[in-house]
Amino acid sequence: MDSLVIENVSHWYGETRVLNDINLRIEAGQIVAVVGPSGCGKSTLLKAILGTHPTNEGTIKADGIPVTGPSRHVGMVYQHYSLYDFLTAEDNVALGLKLDETSLPYRWFAWPAWHKKRKEHLERAREYLRRVNLQDAAKRYPSGLSGGMRQRVAIAQAMILKPKILLLDEPFGALDEATREDLQIMLLQFYQENLRAKAEGRVPEYTMLFVTHELNEALYVADRVIGLSRFHSDGHLGATVVYDRPCPIFKPEDPRDFSRLLEQKEELRNAVFDPDYIKHHSEYVSFWDEIALEAANLKAN
Amino acid sequence: MVRSPIPPWLMIVLSIGGLVVALGVYGILSARQTAINETQSVLPGIKGMGEGFTKIRAPQGTESNPKPSWLWQDTKASVTRLFAGTAIGVVASIVIGILMGSYRWIEAPLAPIISFMAKIPPTAMLPLYMIAFGTSTNLFIAMVALGIFFSMAQSVFQATRQDVTQEAIQKAYTLGASDMEIIFEIIWPQIMPRILENIRLQIGPAMVFLIAAEVLFADVGFGYRIRMESRLLRMNTVYWYLALLGGFGLLLDWLMLKLRQYLAPWFQG
């Protein structure tokens, strides 16, 4: 089942075309990393999917519904400004439930019912805080949380509405190394959850598209890496997807053995980041073919 | 060294010391003035101030038509005008400021007018308000309300624009918010402490506008009494009124601060 379908999307700011003819299909349960040279349009792509920057050309569909503006189907975690200062951690997480499930008149005029519902919302919020290992910080305001804790809360806040896809723009970019590793492991745990769900025939809950400038992080956390760049034969038109391949899957308990990633990292550097290596943009776009091949092999055995 | 701390007891001793010195200097000046002129009332001593206190609390009117004391009459009049004016000015500026910060098509027609009006010293508008409202209570309420409205609408507008990031708003939409919910659940709680801080800062100007209007046009109230009594050089009552104004201002300031700390414990200035 496709969570996100991007077809022939181009985007420009004024005269300058930033994104050119992007095509992308993301399935429920995938955790996809987006890498690319600085300023190539990664954030622009995320904003287009979010719906705050409508595309000039092409269509974006989340769960089959065309994106026309920010909605509850697409979640977002920013590098900064992720939480509301005036809400405690649990209130921040419960905010989505409150906004999505109840209305202003309901909260103002049916307050006994709202009061009851509120309790249930906070219960669910605390359950999500448990998932990101923050059950003890439920009553704290964002100003009293560390950067890593804030990002955890932000992820729980976005996840609670079960968006079709969660977008993360350099979510761990401002964190120190150790905190960063903790959060990466948390995403790996989510991925294991997805695999379990798939095995049991349920729809996986965590579908993510995250931008990072750390190639190790991209290959370690994601199951699929996408490279965005304008270093291809019609790059003068703008950046497009020049790399789309599966990548190694780590379990949370696996050693962080990045030597496994060396070869693919080299390939990525070459295909996405080298301005002198000009190729046709589809040369390294083989994710779905490789998946199909793997499925066929599996069947043959 | 700059900003080096001093022990708390020294802090207390020095603050009491400052007050004692100020009162002492006043006492000396007052005594010297009395030595020159036995009946002087410009710098009254303890006795004179005591008489002044009795006077402002003495019931007024005649046996058949009793009236409350000056202090009661003036407090009632001035406090009513101040609170009504401030309430109207604050509520109007919050509504207009938030709407301007939320909708460009409301900002566009109003912003130029409001920035222009905010530059006119409010007291200079008094004659205009006089024509519009006469010298009824409405004049004083309008003076206070309009006096703080323009500058406060500007700061509420600024807060709506700057304290609430674009990301915060977009995020709320991804969490299923409606336009009204953005205003009531995101913008309002975010800027509420900033608004309380603003109200606190506007109490001073509001009192300036009220007293100015009362000095010119009132027949009861703090400004009126201060003018009448200083004309007759009866400073023993005037000083009591000034002291009350100062104390009242401090009290309101403190209450607003506590209210903000209570309603927005997360706020860090």
Ligand SMILES: Nc1ncnc2c1ncn2[C@@H]1O[C@H](COP(=O)(O)OP(=O)(O)OP(=O)(O)O)[C@@H](O)[C@H]1O
């Ligand atoms: N609002 C805007 N108006 C005009 N140009 C813009 C705007 N936002 C971004 N750009 C330009 O579009 C290009 C892509 O920007 P974008 O922020 O999407 O890049 P990015 O890949 O996220 O970069 P980074 O790695 O630095 O985050 C950049 O060249 C940038 O200068």
Ligand SMILES: [Mg+2]
């Ligand atoms: Mg970016």
